[in-house]
Amino acid sequence: MTVAGRARARLALGGRRLRASALPIVQCGLAAGLAWFVAADLVGHARPFFAPIAAVISLGVSLGSRLRRAGELVVGVSLGVLVGDLLISWIGTGVWQIALVVMLAVAAAVFTDGGTLIVAQAGASAVLVATLLPPGDTGGIDRCVDALIGGTVGVLVVAVLPSHPLGPVRRQARHALDELSAVLFGIADALRARDEQAASAALSRARASQPIVDDLRAAVRSGREVTTVAPGRRPHRAELTRFSELAERVDYAFRNTRVLARRALAALQDDEPAVDALPDAVTQLATAVRRLADEVRGGHREQARDAILELVHEAPILAEAGDLGMSEQVMVAQLRSIAIDLLQATGLTRREAVAALRAEL
Incomplete structure (x- = not known):
């Protein structure tokens, strides 16, 4: 990018920050x-x-x-x-x-x-x-x-003069889910290309994700505070409670993704084989996260549930563990855990999420 292009990008970023903080x-x-x-x-x-x-x-x-x-x-x-x-x-x-x-x-x-x-x-x-x-x-x-x-x-x-309690929360939720999706896509690309450096980069990015989750939690706390001092904003409390649960699920999903990235890197470093269906499954899950991010922005996260289950259904490796190697089994287990986290992020309880996942596998 040219110097002029970088300057325009900085100005555009500053303008967005200014509008958000107006x-x-x-x-x-x-x-x-x-x-x-x-x-x-x-x-x-x-x-x-x-x-x-x-x-x-x-x-x-x-x-x-x-x-x-x-x-x-x-x-x-x-x-x-x-x-x-x-x-x-x-x-x-x-x-x-x-x-x-x-x-x-x-x-x-x-x-x-x-x-x-x-x-x-x-x-x-x-x-x-x-x-x-x-x-x-x-x-x-x-x-x-x-x-x-x-x-x-x-x-x-x-x-x-209260701010809208949900606007910043939705932006931070979208940012966190976009980051999770990007990490999963990075892991999938690294496994597919058997690229240790790419796997290491994905792991580093996953490890740097905690501040993003913390920002989402802070946005939820701030939104709740607005509903406490501004009576007109109190109808948004129920939605903020749902976003609080989403923040917890996203946190767990990032933790499971870090384990997935570590195992992927170790498998590549040890030159362990990986079936072609594994990176495909990671890609499908990353696509599901992206779909959830799109729905969160519009305030309809429940609509992403069917898409997540459909993508899980299209990844038969999630139901097969007997013929897989040790690292492959660990990675498949993490993918299942992430899928459960995502289903809970759409509003299901853990028991409902596990039952829905088993029904699709």
């Missing part, structure tokens, strides 16, 4: 301005700089737990201010005083909860008290109030 960006801006207005004009604080900061941190542009972040923010600031005010009023300010105050504030935060945001805000607030606020100044207490105002405003903005 509403969270608006939420952050409104929350920051509203938090300043409440703290400065309604409460009467002279320089409530921490209110808009708290609002932005409690919201965040990326997915995550807003309610927990807001709580951690207030707790962290309160701990930092409490420790800082108590100590600085006794020992004054200076190099060793700052070091001592920060260590004690962070230690208190770790003892209290240990959350990353609590620890960071406790340390930062202690530094501000030790360096900017004179002993006995009431600004430290005001900053605790500002943090509470900012966190509360952030949550209220989400309630009044």
